[in-house]
Amino acid sequence: MSEYASLSRAELARALESLDSTPLAASELKFLLRELQRHQLELEMQNRELRETQHALEESRGRYVDLYDFAPMACVSLDGRACIRELNLTGASLLRRDRPHLLGQPFIPFVEPQDLSRFLQHVRQCLLGETQSTELTLRVGKERRLVRLHSAPFDGGEPHGHLCRTALLDITELRQMQLRLSLTERLATVGTLAAGVAHEINNPLTFVLGSLQLAARRLLNPSGSGTEEMDALLKYLTDARVGAERIQNIVRDLGTFSHPDERPPAPIDVRQVLELSVKMAQGELRHRARLVREYGPVPDVLADGSRLGQVFLNLLVNAAQAIPEGHAEQHEVRLRTWAEERTVCVEVRDTGQGIPPELLGRIFDPFFTTKAVGKGIGLGLSISHGLVTALGGELGVESEVGRGSVFRVRLPMAPGRSAASPTPPRQEVLRRARLLIVDDEPLLAQTLQMLLEPRHDVTVLHDAREALEQLRNGTAYDAILCDVMMAEMTGEQFYEELSRTAPEQTFRLIFMTGGAFTQTARDFLARVPNARLLKPFHAEELDKLLAPLLR
Structure with a gap:
């Protein structure tokens, strides 16, 4: 067979003709035919393997494309x-x-x-x-x-x-879920503190009611000269105002922990945030331990006070709940602050029951808790750890069974800022103006009207639709004070309708809110640029917001 391998097709044809004239031609042709058939079968097998390989590659590529796409x-x-x-x-x-x-x-x-x-x-x-x-x-x-x-x-x-x-x-939905879980834990903590908050409010509330009763009694039964009566009334009313402002501060402090507002970090003193958290946790701490403060001087940190307050509140509540009730004189919760290099340190140390070594490594895991049912859902420390880490800091723990626990928060110092020279506030005399109050709470609207009427012309409407009708018909006001949460028409709906019918008046809206407690209302207030007034408020706060509109 090898002697024919290098022949051309024509040469093979001539060779076949010559073979016919020889006696052995038939046997050699049969041999050559068998060899050709064998090679044809081998080529066919190779082609089939190539086709199968190509098909497998195409299937593999298709699967890869599907997986990729x-x-x-x-x-x-x-x-x-x-x-x-x-x-x-x-x-x-x-x-x-x-x-x-x-x-x-x-x-x-x-x-x-x-x-x-x-x-x-x-x-x-x-x-x-x-x-x-x-x-x-x-x-x-x-x-x-x-x-x-x-x-x-x-x-x-x-x-x-x-x-x-x-x-x-x-990860948009993941972050939203984390935010909701954070809010859930925060609200669970606030719920735990409800009794303590009620105690903090009831004391000044009793003081307010007592002062008002004394003032009313003095008015009904005067017992001295006109000047003495006025002095006594002024004292009772001043005392009532002090008590009311204390309640206002407590409610605002509570709002700090219950509202999931996303604010940009700002330089803040950790001792102020820690004290705010102590106020919130007093109901848990008072009957369990003495509170000892060792506040060393520290620079500011860059943080959101609400989030950092949640961290400190969680640590304080955990410290209190690690101590049995009824022996406050035998236990203490010690708070320390100090600075080292470029770090601000905050320590919460308790003399409670401590954490077993086998559990210490799991306390920052989500939903892990050693508390009884109803005392927490096991997210407090996990969320606190995440909040501190997000600020570039560290949250660590040391504990010994029977001797208590120590939680340390380490946060980087805020970048240095040059102190600006204080500018004395400028007292502005506001011109007399036309004001509209839209609020479905008659007593509040009436009180606000009496505060403003000596200096302004005030119209009060309890129905937002009636107010819209006036504005739609061309009645214009220098400023419109509108409540956010109203039964028939919300402040958001009022704003949207006003934007269509009298858009120039939307810039004169000031929103009043006792706490935008729905997510829709909070989103609305975050979206619009209008000023807002948090109830309760002082007349000076209102004047400050009116000033840009009445210059």
Whole structure:
């Protein structure tokens, strides 16, 4: 067979003709035919294997494409200019655009401006060969989506070169759930403190009622000269006002812990926040332990006072509940503050029952609790740990069974600020103006009217729809004081309707609220730029808000 391997087709044909004239031609032709048939079968087998391999590759590629396109997370590959080179269908769905329209386009327009520098640094470091993880906010139409980016470098070959291959996890709902859990734990803590808060309110409330009764009795049965009577009445009314302001402060302190408002961190003194938390926890502490304060001088930290107060409140309540009731003189809760290097330290130490060593490593786990049913849901320490970590700090614990526990919060100092020279407040004389009060609480509206009428022309309406009708017909006011929570029409509905019928008057709205206790009302107040007045308030606070409208 080897002697024919190098022959051409024509040469093979001539060789076959010559073979016919030889005696052995028939046997050699049969041998050659068998060899050809064998090679044909081998080629057919190889072709079949190739086809099966190609089919398997196509199936594998199809499965990969399906897994990539329909993965539960968005996947995108970015080049050195942060342009989209690859994108799965989940990613296109996240960005609310068709995939063909996104390929080759820059990703930057989808990033919130305040997060843009972090995003570009993330891509840059990834292309340099580092695996990166970052959280930032995306702008998708009118929505804002919080995402976590996990990126790794990838060689995309020609023509793209090195790519930043990124998985985007939409954690918006997760953060909202964490916020709701945080609020749940906060409200559970406030519920635990309800009895203590009632005690704190009942004392000044008794004082207020007693002072008012004395004033009324003096009015009905005067027993001295006119000057003496006026002095006595003024004293009773002043005492009543002091007691009412104390109640006001307690209610506002309680609101600090029950409202989940997201405020930007600001420089704050941890000792003030700690004292506010002590007020809230007094009901739990009073019958269990003596409170000892060792407040050393500390610089400010950068934090949200509400969130930091929740941390301290959780630690104080836990310290109190670790101590049995009835032997306060034998136990203490000691609070310490001090500074070391660039760190502010806060310590809460109790002489309670302590934590067993086998449980100490789990106390910051969500839903882990050693308390009895109804005393907590096991989120307090977990949330506190998360809040402190988010501020760049640390929350640590030491404990010994029978000797008590020590919780230490360490927070970075706030960046230094140059002290601004104090500017004395300028007393403004407000011009006489036309004011409208819209409130469905008659006594409150009447009191507010009596406070304002000596200096202004005041109209009071208890029905927001009647107020809208007046404004719609052209009646104009210099300022409109409107309650947020009303039965027939809310302050938000009043605002929206006024925006359509008399938009120029919306800028003169000042909202009054006794605490926007619904999420819708809180969202509304966060959305509109109008001033708001928290009930109860002083006349001076109202004048300060009226001043820009009445200049």
